[in-house]
Amino acid sequence: MSYISVLSYTRIVTSVVFLVWYILMVSAAYFGFVEILLKFNRRPNLSNDRDENDKYEGVTIIRPIKGIDPELSSCLESSFCQNYPSDKLEILFCVDDPNDASIPLIKKLIAKYPNIDAKILISSNFDPTTNSSDDHYGPNPKVNNLAKGFVASRYDILWVMDSNVWASSNILKNSVISLNDNLNNGRKQSDTAKRTVKLVHHVPLALSVNPTGDSKDEQEYVLTPTHSDDDSETSSSSSITKSTRKRFLKNFGAKLDEMFLLTSHSKFYVSLNNLAIAPCVNGKSNIYRKSDLDRSVALMPHYQEKSEFFHDEKVVNDAKYYSSLGPGHSIKFFSRYIGEDNMIGIALWENALGKTGLTGDVVIQPLSGSDNGINDYITRRVRWLRVRKYMVLLATLVEPTTESIICGLYGNYAISTLFMNRWFTWWLFALHLSIWVVTDYVQYHVLINNIVSPRNLDYLPNWLINIPPVNRSVWNWLYMWALRELLALPIWVIAMFGHEIDWRGKPFKIKKDLTAEEL
The missing domain is CATH 3.90.550 (Spore Coat Polysaccharide Biosynthesis Protein SpsA; Chain A)
Incomplete structure (x- = not known):
């Protein structure tokens, strides 16, 4: 008797549904990834035959x-x-x-x-x-x-x-x-x-400009313990001080926006545009x-x-x-x-x-990297998720399933159940995340190359001449990528349980007919 026959009917059905959805989400993600590799590796210069x-x-x-x-x-x-x-x-x-x-x-x-x-x-x-x-x-x-x-x-x-x-x-x-x-x-x-x-339209990206903590010296200052000459403070020297921690977190908002737009958002933005199911x-x-x-x-x-x-x-x-x-x-x-x-x-x-x-x-939005905290990033993401909740409810409800961790979890459950007679397979989940992070890393730098390659460019501002992402280490990039991925689900939950948004300093409520009401 096949082990499939002893599995519960509910488990089999959910596994099949999750597997189909996993294949669809991964296909959409890599469809966008391949298009970015092919068409966004440098700035285009289109021409036509008109006089x-x-x-x-x-x-x-x-x-x-x-x-x-x-x-x-x-x-x-x-x-x-x-x-x-x-x-x-x-x-x-x-x-x-x-x-x-x-x-x-x-x-x-x-x-x-x-x-x-x-x-x-x-x-x-x-x-x-x-x-x-x-x-x-x-x-x-x-x-x-x-x-x-x-x-x-x-x-x-x-x-x-x-x-x-x-x-x-x-x-x-x-x-x-x-x-x-x-x-x-x-x-x-x-x-x-x-x-x-x-x-x-054009793929929207963001860059953290004049950021702190990108240079080697600043990374060491932020990430290493603060030592004191006073022996009485030795016990506390192994922990990051409150002021240093505040500085460490203060500039993460712009970097998180940058990471989101250069990886997850641009991948699906390009993919959905090419599929042309809806605008x-x-x-x-x-x-x-x-x-x-x-x-x-x-x-x-x-x-x-x-x-x-x-x-x-x-x-x-x-x-x-x-x-x-x-x-x-x-x-x-x-x-x-x-x-x-x-x-x-x-x-x-x-x-x-x-x-x-x-x-x-x-197109590139420069964001202040020195006074843009995690809370600023969360507020921006929550605002637009709440707007989208009423415009494209179904797409917003399934959005967590497009993120690497949730996508990997339900995909792992489906494959483990149907082909391995188990609930979860650690090495399979690790393989999924490894492929996802490598493709995001490649895509990130393909888009950065699009930004910094001045083909037929007459005007390049100072903040684009030597942008910080070019010099960031793999570990610095990976840290920010992981933080962005871990924040995705909590941000979505916050957005789903609320109706008010802040727009240019004014509070609004989105109504069910998609119109907005200023509060």
Whole structure:
């Protein structure tokens, strides 16, 4: 009698289900990994056969700004340094507060590049006591700020880019070619397919800049005991002091974000985009046509019955209203959502038969490595998990199963049960984790190579010339990788048992219809 026959029915069924799910998750992970190896090993430089006049279509870059983010000047300057004809470029800096600290910095950049059409757009009738203006269409402050840029834009192609990210010089050219030629990572998509590329986006990464604890001396100071000349303190010298421990943990937030975005997130982000089952969009850097978005919002009433997200009567009435105001006003419709990037992707997917496309480029958010703690990282991850919980509930519920430890545990249970007649196999789990960590290490450095390889690059800020990840030891990397993996499940649990999020210093509650309510 086979040992399978003596196993409980429940155990067999759960083992088969877990095995199937394990295979799916591992396949999705390594599908993204292989694509990153092939298409992100260096910065791309796409080209097409169009003549010079048709190749470069006019583009409006819109950057919403509030306050001073780390390395703000160089992030904004990257918009001026695109390998793109200056007479086909418009840059709009959207600011709410006329006294915003970023305005003098932006004025200096505009003066530095007089050949590029750039201007600052300030919201009307801003009230500093309430931190609001007449440009208020919903609870999303980013969309409220962006709206004036959409309406004022000269060109149909819009590049909406957060103020705190930096882009290399070929990204705009690559993106316009991808948008017009229906490309994803340089590959031509089928012209007979139902959907074509309507939104081009870029893999978002983060770097811990000006971090402490990366140099050898600082590592020794942080990780070794603090000795005293006083014999009375010898007994306590073997432990890390409270102040040293505080310093040790203080700078981990940026490194954890960096690790998350360069490993787990980018792997599945690239994979899901290529699978094209549904739109998967991060709003750090997106390029699409204003006319496509306007048409998508205008068509919502016609597809009301079929839409999973835009069927509520008030939603449909607002879509009608904003569509009636003219070109560019449709962006105001999305001010009701905190995750406007994902909802724009869904609108283009449902009503413009659009899909998303990557270019093989990344955009980089510099994060302060000296005052960015673990709690800051946890707060950021919890915030976006809570937003996603209402937008893509099923995907958020199964997210822990995409992480190395949980994925390894249920995969190990399935394989051990079905093929080894045991509950758990340590060597199999060790093999799973070893393969996962090696592929993450390789992927991490492939993306770092994409960042530091200045192919056709005219502008490289100081913080990118010698970035810390290049010089980190394997053990330093492994320590941060393990900490990130161990925190994944606790962060998910915290996010699931809560509804409030903090956005730019304001508390919001996400409602079941995906809209946000400011508290």
